[in-house]
Amino acid sequence: MKSEIKTGLILEDNEDAQGYLREVLLFSFPGIKIKLASLLETANEILDKETPDIALVDLNLPDGSGVTLLKRLSYETSGCVSVVTTIYDDDEHLFSALRAGAHGYLLKEQRKELLIESLQGVLNGKPALTPKIALKILRHFSNISDDRHTEPGNLKKSEEAGYLSKREKQVLKVIASGYSVKRASNELNISHHTVSSHIKNIYSKLNISSRAEATQKAIELGIAH
Secondary structure, three states, X not given: OOOOOOEEEEEOOOHHHHHHXXXXXXXXXXXXXXXXXXXXXXXXXXXXXXOOOEEEEOOEEOOEEHHHHHHHHHHHOOOOXXXXXXXXXXXXXXXXXXXOOOOEEEXXXXXXXXXXXXXXXXXXXXXXXXXXXXXXXXXXXXXXXXXXXXXHHHHHHHHHHHOOOHHHHHHHHHHHOOOOHHHHHHHHOOOHHHHXXXXXXXXXHHOOOOHHHHHHHHHHOOOOO
């Protein structure tokens, strides 16, 4: 159990998200000294000189995956609490981060008050987990599958749709309905930066490259009509 948090590192390439997470850390641990990094390279340079008490680590970065830093923190340090802060709530990102040694996994779209409460909990030995992530972990280890009643004929579509997180499906639905990024942002009550990140991830997962293809896929998967 961590007795106090005096220093922190934030690895986040989005400037708005970086500022938001900095505010969250300052509220969570008043007086904390924070180092900021937008690249893995910069974060590694910081770790070469000092080990923070807590590190907030994004996963998708311009020069690689935050999982790389999580592994270093796990292998080389024992006093740092590493917490993933991301938009990704799918199994692939979640469990690769946990296997790399992450002590927590928080979704950046969660309300600031809940993020602060989750981070402050590490002082009492509580893992910093967004509630839906904690439930996902429990379901995984209880071998509970949301797709256990899927009919064989719909298996391929079910698997393809399963590649997308709940939020990604919501974004795909509104984009397929013709919404602009700005309107989708207002509709889902998330930033346009987050919407853009979700769209990029959707295109990658479904192997598509245009809004027209996204609309067609949404119809095929039963996400839109």
